Amino acid sequence: MGKLLVLTVLITIIGIATWCALPMLLPESPPQLDANEWWGPMDTKGKVDASIKPFQVKFTEEIIKDLKNRLQNKRQLVPPLEGIGFEYGFNSKEIEPWAKYWSEEYKFGDREKFFNKFPQYKTNIQGLNIHFIRVKPQVQPGVTVVPLLLMHGWPGSVREFYEAIPLLTKPVSGYDFAFEVIVPSLPGYGFSDATVRPGLGSAQIGVIFKNLMNRLGHKKFYIQGGDWGAIIASQMATMFQNDILGMHSNMLIVQTGCSTLKTIAGAFFPSLIVESHLADRMYPLWKYFSYLMEEFGYMHLQATKPDTVGVALSDSPTGLLSYILEKFSTWTRFEHRTLVNGGLTFRFSKDQLIDNLMVYWASNSITTSMRLYAENMSNKNRALGIDKFSTSVPTWALQAKNELFYQPPNILRHKYSNLLGVTVLDDGGHFIAFEMPKVFADDVFKAVKLFRDFHKTKTEL
């Protein structure tokens, strides 16, 4: 029996190794997407200018009046079930205080000023007016300015980076560089236009953002992302391996047959896959699947019927609030599900969270933001198979304790062959730049220093 076990383990290991080596036999370069694909109305094609226009966030009197009216006239809600916190979703007892704060205490004028503290622009790329923040640092001679693209996800926005931007754009002792940050709103999110036709998934957004960076004069640049931003970053790093200087991701994941196989094998032999003190971030698998079932209904719905649920979320500010803030509760700390207030102000202020809601509400973009799930899961975009190709772009992962997924370096390296390392945090959640801006900015500095050293070493060799 002992021999049989050894044989089984051996065969398993050889099987996984073979499977995982297969992608190496694939053609090296992933599919090339059309760099000029037009996402605006067809009659605007060739007629839009490529200038960069200053932009300011504006909460109009009309929007504010209508919003307050809706908040004050919100419909009576059924009480939560006895003894329930956030286990059935957003606790309806908490709607009243949030609606009151939003309509009576949230200072729209001050917050508008806050939003405009950074220079913002719009420029038309492939038919869509893309909104972005651009902050250049003031540096002494000897300090290099390096361009960094910061990408948000759903249900976040550029607002997630407001606390981190000042930390990234001023020189830090010990580093001979500082960042020029470019922070775009994803197409269909906030102040960026939405596509008018199907097909605009994360890979196509990657093309748009590369065009944006090129237009701003950056042929080569660093990228950072979380949530959709992390997916887009990963695909940019795969499609544009010569242009992306390095990728920092706070949700780095691999989704291939090999990663799945390794994950399953690790359920039986965890020590083959993951360091013992991190095993509980992956295993037991049943706990992970139960978590997926419990927490990913929104994804299932948004990937299939975004326009249906979008009607209600566009029309009801309390509806939008509950739908979005539920994610800021559970994705920050899973255990906040049991709290009546969802632990929302554990790390965020009410103003911070409502700022982010205002991006969706004022731009009326919740429906178009949710369509990204449908596009990414369409047969056509899945068939591109970009995730199957590996990338040599130097990569760093920031792994917060409460992130939605965890994969260890030995799985990640299958795709990210130059994963220089990971920062494993014993704190923090999904919206890490928003939640812990100092930790986030420090990690980005650390990673980019390593990326720069990596390139220098390569040049020297």
Added chain:
Amino acid sequence: MGKLLVLTVLITIIGIATWCALPMLLPESPPQLDANEWWGPMDTKGKVDASIKPFQVKFTEEIIKDLKNRLQNKRQLVPPLEGIGFEYGFNSKEIEPWAKYWSEEYKFGDREKFFNKFPQYKTNIQGLNIHFIRVKPQVQPGVTVVPLLLMHGWPGSVREFYEAIPLLTKPVSGYDFAFEVIVPSLPGYGFSDATVRPGLGSAQIGVIFKNLMNRLGHKKFYIQGGDWGAIIASQMATMFQNDILGMHSNMLIVQTGCSTLKTIAGAFFPSLIVESHLADRMYPLWKYFSYLMEEFGYMHLQATKPDTVGVALSDSPTGLLSYILEKFSTWTRFEHRTLVNGGLTFRFSKDQLIDNLMVYWASNSITTSMRLYAENMSNKNRALGIDKFSTSVPTWALQAKNELFYQPPNILRHKYSNLLGVTVLDDGGHFIAFEMPKVFADDVFKAVKLFRDFHKTKTEL
């Protein structure tokens, strides 16, 4: 090789037969639920009266004014993507005409009268005031009146049966009986109270409805259901085999290891499982799974976060409309997904569909209606395992062409040992009583005649 294939098939058949015989070895009776479990506030326990009080549907001036105001002030919607019908969900171009009809042409007074054309009552059962329609037929001597409980599902209501009720409650030539129909609103749906604590799933609703029938003087009775109504009916027929005289279901399903195994085996050898002209209702399996993925996001969300999405749907009538009517489009004809108008008025009038919306809107019950998904999929309720037990209650299935699921008699008989037969329709969808009331009522008569014959034969033996 030929011998090996025969051997494989033989082993498969023996395997399935063994697996499917296993439940016969289980204890015969399913778990007994507490017939007096209290679902109302604890301080009302023992203090409510058991009388039956007349009830009338009332659309108050206040509700109508508020509703019209919301419909007229609905927020501007983003247009659908180019070339898209209902594939991303409810087409936003269709919201405007529906909202206009609801607020300007729907005659609230007339519709209220329509709702009250049948006698309605409320009575408190286990702490909840349960609303029901009760219509007794006028019959000649020699015609027997038999009690029939009709049960709706989500996102339907008692309104689904309004066209069928008159057909069921008058004598039909060729039959020596007519029905007294009792049509309750499910707890948490429409005009029935919602539970105040977790745990009230379909089996517990079955207990409440049995108590309701007993209170109305019916110790033994027939049952009919679709959607949740079909699930409740199946569980009632399993738990109360001596009291249920017969079950007519328009969504009869079995969910056991055996049924799954047979379904999978049928993917390879369809002729073992299903008649060839019906095979395309089950196979190919990938098409079925893709359909599940595409159409069951709502279920995933409602089973996990009903309270979150409930906030928006309670607050926005256009949101409620799109969320509910999407189902009346796709569940009536799957291919209506490609139509800009969703084919909604293909078989239903606008008034019919808005009537059903009014049941949810006026009672503000969308959130509590969706909680049923969470309750039924809770670990506690799944552990009851009622579906695993078979029932000897005589059963008949009406199988509409466009029903969400199809299972052939040889799978159904595993649970419903006295399945007397099925009616296979080449027309119709999920809301069959609402869509084709005459076909529905005729089939119920036909089935109950067979149930009565079945009992007579049994008595004679």
